Amino acid sequence: QQQVKQSPQSLIVQKGGISIINCAYENTAFDYFPWYQQFPGKGPALLIAIRPDVSEKKEGRFTISFNKSAKQFSLHIMDSQPGDSATYFCAARRGNQGGKLIFGQGTELSVKP
Amino acid sequence: NAGVTQTPKFQVLKTGQSMTLQCAQDMNHEYMSWYRQDPGMGLRLIHYSVGAGITDQGEVPNGYNVSRSTTEDFPLRLLSAAPSQTSVYFCASSDRAGQFFGPGTRLTVL
Numbered sequence: 001q002q003q004v005k006q007s008p009q010s011l012i013v014q015k016g017g018i019s020i021i022n023c024a025y026e027n028t029a030f031d032y033f034p035w036y037q038q039f040p041g042k043g044p045a046l047l048i049a050i051r052p053d054v055s056e057k058k059e060g061r062f063t064i065s066f067n068k069s070a071k072q073f074s075l076h077i078m079d080s081q082p083g084d085s086a087t088y089f090c091a092a093r094r095g096n097q098g099g100k101l102i103f104g105q106g107t108e109l110s111v112k113p
Numbered sequence: 114n115a116g117v118t119q120t121p122k123f124q125v126l127k128t129g130q131s132m133t134l135q136c137a138q139d140m141n142h143e144y145m146s147w148y149r150q151d152p153g154m155g156l157r158l159i160h161y162s163v164g165a166g167i168t169d170q171g172e173v174p175n176g177y178n179v180s181r182s183t184t185e186d187f188p189l190r191l192l193s194a195a196p197s198q199t200s201v202y203f204c205a206s207s208d209r210a211g212q213f214f215g216p217g218t219r220l221t222v223l
Contacts, residue, residue: 034212036214043117043205046211089155089156098144098209099145099162099163099207099212100161101146105153106153106155
């Protein structure tokens with residue numbers, strides 16, 4: 001049972017465009033939703049995270065939109081750059097399970113110059 | 114701060130061999146976790162720990178053992194390696210600010 005479903009599996013965007021990656025979750029007990037960025041040969045790095053008491057969080061060119069009723073959240077990368085080319089993972093966690101993230105399957109983003 | 118460190122970076126084993134993947138963190142985090150990453154499957158939790166002396170199973174614990182004798186160290190043991198354990202293994206530690214990953218160990222079991 002996949003508790004966090006991520007789409008699309010791969011995404012190609014032109015430089016300067018908007019990249020959008022979507023995730024859906026099933027467990028309503030989840031209360032922390034991070035996004036990770038991973039470059040080849042490296043470990044995942046925390047990019048941005050949101051809790052369900054807000055509908056949007058923005059950090060620079062990266063924005064998380066959160067829809068609690070639909071149990072969905074998405075990552076928007078504005079003005080996408082070739083350096084943003086990486087694999088992105090969404091994840092979810094229950095508040096009392098600090099070391100226990102449930103990950104989506106990942107999205108391989110390629111930003112073309 | 115070195116953050117989360119993992120050794121070795123690469124390892125090749127034969128079926129049936131045993132080995133220990135090392136993980137250490139210097140951030141004094143309570144929580145530590147082990148994940149495996151396979152193509153198209155994201156990262157799956159193997160075992161995790163909420164503090165020294167306390168461990169619990171994740172999604173895919175079979176074939177792996179862990180222990181947490183200190184806050185800093187969280188080794189992962191493969192008792193009898195199988196080809197299905199060929200993967201990239203990531204250790205992570207976390208606090209309220211988030212979960213932080215090590216650089217990974219690429220393991221191949223022949």
